Every structure is written in structure tokens, then in C-alpha cells.
Amino acid sequence: MDGDAWGMTRIDVQELRKEYGTTRAVDRLTFAVEPGRVTGFLGPNGAGKSTTLRILLGLDRPTSGTALIGGRRYADLTEPLREVGALLDAQAAHGSRTARSHLLALAASNRIPVRRVAEVLEEAGLAGVAGRRIRTFSLGMRQRLGIAAALLGNPAVVILDEPSNGLDPEGIIWTRELMRSLAREGRTVLVSSHLMNETASFADHLVVLGRGRLLADTPMQDFIDSRIRPRVRLRTTEGARLRTLLLGKGFDPVQEEGGRWTVEGARVDDIGPIAAREGIPILELANEEGTLEQAYLDLTADQAEYASSRPPQTQEA
Amino acid sequence: MSFPAALHTEWIKVRSLRSLVGSLLTVPVATAGLSLLVCAALGRPEPGSTDFDPVLFSYYGLNFGQLAAIIFGAIAMGGEYKNEGIRISLAAVPNRTLFYGAKLAVIGGSVLAVGLVASLISFLGGQALMDRGFGIGIADPGALRAVVGCALYLVLVSLLSAGAAALLRSVTGALSVLVPLFLVLPFVVGDVSQGGGAADFLPDRAGRQILLQAPPGTLGPWSGMAVLAAWTVLATAVGWWALRRRDA
Numbered sequence: 362m363d364g365d366a367w368g369m370t371r372i373d374v375q376e377l378r379k380e381y382g383t384t385r386a387v388d389r390l391t392f393a394v395e396p397g398r399v400t401g402f403l404g405p406n407g408a409g410k411s412t413t414l415r416i417l418l419g420l421d422r423p424t425s426g427t428a429l430i431g432g433r434r435y436a437d438l439t440e441p442l443r444e445v446g447a448l449l450d451a452q453a454a455h456g457s458r459t460a461r462s463h464l465l466a467l468a469a470s471n472r473i474p475v476r477r478v479a480e481v482l483e484e485a486g487l488a489g490v491a492g493r494r495i496r497t498f499s500l501g502m503r504q505r506l507g508i509a510a511a512l513l514g515n516p517a518v519v520i521l522d523e524p525s526n527g528l529d530p531e532g533i534i535w536t537r538e539l540m541r542s543l544a545r546e547g548r549t550v551l552v553s554s555h556l557m558n559e560t561a562s563f564a565d566h567l568v569v570l571g572r573g574r575l576l577a578d579t580p581m582q583d584f585i586d587s588r589i590r591p592r593v594r595l596r597t598t599e600g601a602r603l604r605t606l607l608l609g610k611g612f613d614p615v616q617e618e619g620g621r622w623t624v625e626g627a628r629v630d631d632i633g634p635i636a637a638r639e640g641i642p643i644l645e646l647a648n649e650e651g652t653l654e655q656a657y658l659d660l661t662a663d664q665a666e667y668a669s670s671r672p673p674q675t676q677e678a
Numbered sequence: 679m680s681f682p683a684a685l686h687t688e689w690i691k692v693r694s695l696r697s698l699v700g701s702l703l704t705v706p707v708a709t710a711g712l713s714l715l716v717c718a719a720l721g722r723p724e725p726g727s728t729d730f731d732p733v734l735f736s737y738y739g740l741n742f743g744q745l746a747a748i749i750f751g752a753i754a755m756g757g758e759y760k761n762e763g764i765r766i767s768l769a770a771v772p773n774r775t776l777f778y779g780a781k782l783a784v785i786g787g788s789v790l791a792v793g794l795v796a797s798l799i800s801f802l803g804g805q806a807l808m809d810r811g812f813g814i815g816i817a818d819p820g821a822l823r824a825v826v827g828c829a830l831y832l833v834l835v836s837l838l839s840a841g842a843a844a845l846l847r848s849v850t851g852a853l854s855v856l857v858p859l860f861l862v863l864p865f866v867v868g869d870v871s872q873g874g875g876a877a878d879f880l881p882d883r884a885g886r887q888i889l890l891q892a893p894p895g896t897l898g899p900w901s902g903m904a905v906l907a908a909w910t911v912l913a914t915a916v917g918w919w920a921l922r923r924r925d926a
Contacts, residue, residue, distance in 0.1 A: 419772045420765050421925040436772040439679055453763045455695070462694035470687035470770040472680075510766070 369431040370396045370444075370517040370549045372417065377426035379412050379573075386412045388573040390426070394551045394566075396517070399544045401564030401581065402553035403657065409573035410553045411449070414522050418447055430518055442471040446511030447520040451503035451527070456496030460487055460506050463495060464513060473514050485509035486535070500527030508536065518549045525559055537563045561653035569657070571664050581653065588659040589651025593624045593632050596645040603641050610635065623649075679773050684780035687771070692754060692784055701750040702788055705832060706796035709743025713800035714807055721808030732814050733824045736804030737889045740828060743796055744835050744860065744882070747789055751836035752852040754785045755917070756843030764847075768926050778844065778918050782837055789836040793829035801825050820891035823899055827888030830903060834885060835860070838910040844917030878902075881909040 372394035379387040387409040394400045404410050415421040417428045419436035427434075430445055438444050454463050464478040482488045485505040495503065504527055511519055521540070525533045540563050544550045554560045560567075567584050569577040577584055597603050600622060604614050607624065612631070614624045624632060629648050636643050692698045716738040723730035758764045758781075771777040801824065805813035816822055843852035860882045867877040877883055878895050887893040887902030897905060 415765070415925070418765075418769050420768055435769075438772070441772055442770055447769055449765055449769075450762060452761050453766050455757065455760065455763050457696060458691075458694050462690060466687050466690040466694065467766070467770050469690055470679075470683055472683050 371431065372518065372549060372551060373427070373429045373432070374413065374417070375427045375429075377413065377416065377428055378424045379409075379416060379421065380424045386573050387416070387423075390570070390573065390575050392568045392575055392578045394549055394568070396549040397544060397547050398565035399540050399550045399552060399563050400566045400568055401560040402551055402568050402570070403557070403560055404553075404555065404570035404576075405661075406555055408570040410570055411522055412573075413570070414447070414449060414520060414551075414553065417520065418445070418449070420449075440471040440473075440514070442467065442473060442514035442516065444514070444516050445518040445520065446514060446516035447522075448504070448507035448511045448524055449522050451500065451507040454495050454503065454506060454510075457494060459492050459494055460498070460509075461491040463506070464510060467510055468513055471514055477513055477515070481509040481512045484512065501529050501532050504528050504536075505532065508539070516548070519543055519551070521550075521552045523554055524552060525554070525556070533559070557652070557654035557657050567653075569660065571661060576660055576664065585651045585653055585656040588656035590626050591628050591651070592649040593627045593629055594645070594647050594649055595622050595624070595632060595643060596620065597622070597636070598642050598644065602639070603636060606635060606639060606641070607632070621645075679771060679776055681776060681780060684771050684776050685783060688780045688784040692788060695753070695757070697753050697757075698750060701746050701753060702792055704746035705743050705750065705789065706792045706799070708746050709737075709739040709793075709796035709828070709832075710799040710803065712739030712742055713737055714739075714803045717804035718807040721804070722812055730812070731891050732805065732808065732812055733801075733820050733891050734889050735808070736801045737797075737824065737828055737886075739796075739800060740831070740886070740889070743832065745857070747793070747832045747836040748839040748856050748860065749853065750789065751785050751839030752843045752849045752856070754843075755781060755840035756847070756849035756852050759843075759847040760849075762926075764926050774922050775918065778921055782840060782914060785840050786833050786837055789833045790829055793832035794825075796832070797825045797828035800828065820899070824889045827885075827899065827903060831885045831888070831906065834903075834906050834910045835881065838881060838906075838913045841910065841913030841915070841917035845913070845920045847920075879905055881906045884909075 374390055374392050377387050377390040390413060402410050412421065416423050417430065417435060419434065435441060435445065460482065461478060464481065465475065468475060468478055482491045485508055487502065487505055487509060490502065495506065498506065504524060508521065508524060511521065524536050528536060540550050540552055544565070552563065561581065564581050567577060567579060567581050600616060607614050612624050612627050614622045616622050629646050633646055713736055717735055721735060758767055768774065768777060801816065801821065814821060816825065839852055839856050842855055843849060846852055846855070864877055864880050864883055867880065878897055884897055884902040885906030887897050888899040893899055893902065
């Protein structure tokens with residue numbers, strides 16, 4: 362199917378709030394997830410990611426606010442599995458059923474053709490164990506089954522909660538490729554994770570939560586660039602001359618042990634031409650790219666500072 | 679979202695779990711098997727007794743068959759809550775009333791089918807196996823009523839159990855309430871051999887009035903069945919309320 366075929370499939374979360382007793386799991390959360398890209402849903406454990414996803418799927422009731430898919434509440438979808446596929450918890454499938462019967466039961470409820478069961482089992486690499494009881498599956502196989510279940514209705518929106526939990530390296534690559542290809546097909550893909558490097562490998566866009574609040578909702582590269590200053594690492598035979606030159610251009614090169622130089626706030630495009638113009642031999646020149654992990658830690662450090670610098674709240678009676 | 683589709687799903691769930699197929703088949707095996715055994719071994723009035731009831735004799739196995747029906751109802755509903763599996767089910771069928779209704783319909787329907795088989799075999803086989811002259815026919819007073827009543831009884835207790843499992847969100851939770859309710863409480867609350875008193879209104883005592891040719895006590899055969907049905911309606915309504923109201 363091509364990208365236009367999916368129609369309205371935006372996920373819209375508006376002013377969402379969920380309180381359990383006095384704990385606020387989700388706090389005035391607003392964000393949107395667009396089709397055609399993979400959105401990483403990041404945050405430490407307990408940040409409210411799973412709660413948000415459960416509300417989105419109509420499993421939990423929000424204290425206030427709305428969570429809509431294509432403008433509608435999940436509970437109002439006529440055959441939801443045909444529109445939204447979700448993996449919440451790979452351990453939830455009943456261990457005494459076979460993988461095939463588990464999927465057959467799901468398919469029947471949404472009048473999904475039986476042949477889809479064999480198709481998704483094949484796609485998830487579970488065709489050979491379809492008749493085995495789920496309790497004999499490893500966590501990785503259960504994740505694959507959960508993803509197979511999410512794909513059953515060929516949905517335009519795919520929501521996966523920590524899909525790479527327990528997956529072997531091959532499975533992780535498979536999931537990553539799958540998510541990317543689902544997005545390429547124009548589907549809306551929302552994937553939660555608490556693993557940074559993992560998320561960096563598949564996400565185009567990020568929604569970051571901390572303590573139930575929205576910390577960031579930006580394209581992944583922007584997120585990194587805005588938080589991590591670029592840095593260039595270089596080696597040259599004429600360090601002193603280059604240093605003077607760069608100081609004149611407003612950079613501040615610092616010599617490291619072993620004769621290597623680093624220049625904060627610069628990119629290779631800044632340094633290379635200058636050195637070439639002056640005929641300074643460059644032995645090595647490389648950008649040190651910021652990682653999602655660094656950017657995320659930078660963000661959470663800000664948050665921690667913010668949290669600890671707040672005046673202590675007055676105790677409620 | 680259609681009711682037939684939800685029914686189909688629930689039926690697939692029942693037939694794909696060994697524990698459900700096993701407990702469902704145990705209903706007729708235990709009910710009819712033990713009834714026939716008792717009728718064959720002891721099918722005559724004790725010397726000097728005046729209250730020999732050939733119909734009740736035919737349903738001795740119901741004591742055990744009812745347990746299988748309770749277990750079936752508890753697993754069919756309560757099994758959904760194991761490891762939060764209910765989330766998968768409700769994501770597929772978000773209309774909780776539809777989900778719950780389909781579940782109860784499949785539980786009740788399956789038990790009705792095996793219950794009728796159990797009931798017919800228990801009665802016809804039991805009467806045939808009794809000592810000559812004591813067995814009665816299906817046209818005799820109270821006989822047909824008991825055949826239908828036994829199946830209805832099994833259906834109602836399985837649904838009662840399912841309702842409790844939905845409320846308590848657990849198989850063991852449901853069983854730890856229902857087993858005492860059916861097996862212990864009747865003996866604690868009142869002398870089983872005598873009619874009258876609160877014990878008559880316990881679900882098992884009330885529901886089994888229909889198995890007697892001439893039921894003693896306050897409740898008649900159908901009013902007794904109505905009391906059991908009221909218990910079932912109460913349990914399933916509370917289970918429905920809990921399912922609708924709570925986060926999954």
C-alpha cells in the first residue's frame with residue numbers, strides 16, 4: 362500500500378492527566394505523533410510512558426484530557442486491530458495457548474482473515490513454532506509474537522512498548538528494520554524505550570517524558586544538536602600555527618595528551634578550509650558527533666537541577 | 679464490533695486451552711459417571727426409610743460435576759487476568775460489555791450443552807441401573823423438570839463463578855470464595871437434612887430443590903432455581919460493573 366492510503370492516522374494527546382490516588386503518573390501531557398516516521402517515546406522507567414500508551418488504547422481511563430487516534434478514541438473504533446496494532450507486554454499472552462490459537466482468537470474478534478495469522482507468523486519468524494505453547498517461548502520469541510499480533514490487522518498505526526526487551530541481536534535488527542519500513546510505508550509508528558542507543562538507531566522523532574511530563578517533542582537530530590555542542594578532533598604537524606589562526610577566527614583549540622587537538626563548537630567544515638588555505642598539513646580531522654544518550658543526560662541533568670532548585674513544597678494538611 | 683465475532687473469539691479461547699476443555703468435559707463425566715455408579719450400587723431405599731427419592735438419587739454426581747462447572751467458569755473468566763492478558767483481549771474488543779457478554783454466553787452455552795448430556799445420561803442411565811421396581815420414567819412427576827433443572831443448575835453456577843472471577847480478577851480468588859460457598863457454608867449454616875432457615879437460600883441448596891420430586895422447605899423447584907439465578911445475576915452484574923469501571 363502506498364503512503365496516502367492510510368488517511369488520518371495522527372496520534373493526538375491533549376492535556377492528558379492520570380492520577381493514581383495522590384501519585385500523578387501523567388501530568389498535562391500534550392504531544393502528537395505523525396505518520397510516516399518512527400517516533401521514539403523516551404523516558405526512564407516510571408516516567409509515564411506505559412500509562413500513556415494504556416490510556417491511548419482505552420485500557421486505562423484518564424483523569425482528564427484526551428488521547429485520540431485519527432481523531433477518535435480507541436474505544437470507539439469498530440474493528441480496532443485493523444487500525445491500530447499494539448504490543449504492550451509480551452508476557453501477557455496466555456502461556457497455555459499455542460501461538461497460532463492466540464492469534465486466531467485475536468483475528469476472529471476483528472474479522473481479520475485467517476490467512477493473516479500464517480502471514481504474520483511467517484513475518485515474525487515464528488512459522489516453525491506456531492503450534493507450540495507460548496509458555497515454552499523465550500522472552501525474545503514472545504516479543505516476536507507480540508509484534509506479530511500488532512501487525513495482524515495490517516494497521517496504519519503501530520504502537521510498541523519496549524519491543525526489543527529480551528530480543529537477541531538478530532531480533533533487535535529485525536525489529537529496527539521492521540519499524541523503519543512500517544514508517545516508510547506511511548504508517549504512524551510509536552515505539553517506547555528507555556534505551557538511548559537503541560532508540561537512536563530507529564527513531565526519526567522523539568517524545569521525551571520525565572515524571573509524567575513532556576520534556577521534549579522534536580526531531581531526533583535537532584534534539585541532539587540543541588543539547589550537544591559540536592566538537593572537532595584533529596592532528597597536525599603545525600599545532601602552534603593552526604592554534605593562532607583558529608584563535609583569530611574565534612575558536613579555542615585545546616591540545617590533548619598525545620598531541621591531539623580538540624576544538625569545541627566547531628565542525629570539520631569550519632576547520633578544514635582554513636587549514637587548507639594556509640597550507641597547514643592535517644593528519645586527522647573528525648567531527649565528534651553528539652549521541653542521543655549525551656543529549657538525554659544533558660536534558661535530565663537540567664531537569665534534576667530544576668527539580669532540586671525548586672523551593673520545598675509546603676506540606677498539605 | 680459485532681457480537682458474533684466476539685462470540686467466535688471466546689469460543690476459540692475455550693477450545694484452545696486444555697484446562698478449559700478438561701474442566702468442561704469433566705462436568706458430564708463426573709456428574710453422569712458418579713450418578714450411574716451410585717444408582718447401580720445403592721439404587722434402593724434403605725430399609726425403614728420413607729423419603730426415598732429416585733430422582734435425587736440420579737443426580738448424586740452433581741455434587742462433583744458442579745465443582746467442574748465452577749472451575750470452568752472461574753478459569754474461562756479469571757484466566758484472562760493472568761499476567762494482565764485482559765489487556766490484549768480488551769485491545770481487540772474495547773467494548774467491555776460486548777466482551778463480557780460474549781464471554782458469559784460462551785461459558786453458559788458450553789456448560790448448557792455438556793450439562794444437558796450429563797443430565798440426560800444421569801437420569802435415564804441412573805433409573806435404568808436402579809434395583810428393579812424403584813426406577814422411574816421421564817414422564818413421572820418431577821422427572822423432566824429435574825433433567826432440565828440439572829443442566830440449568832450447572833449453567834448458573836458456572837456463570838456465578840465467572841462473575842466472581844471478573845470481580846476478583848483471579849481464578850484462585852474466585853475458587854476460594856465459591857468452593858466454601860458451595861461445599862462448606864451449607865453445612866455450617868444449617869442442617870442439610872432439614873428444610874427451613876437461611877441455608878435454603880444458599881445458591882446450591884436453592885438451586886437443587888428442582889432435583890427433588892417433592893421438595894421440602896420454603897422454596898419450590900422453580901422458586902429455588904430463581905434464587906440461584908438471583909445469586910448468578912448479582913455476581914455477574916458486580917463482575918460487569920468491576921470490568922467496566924476499573925483500569926485494565
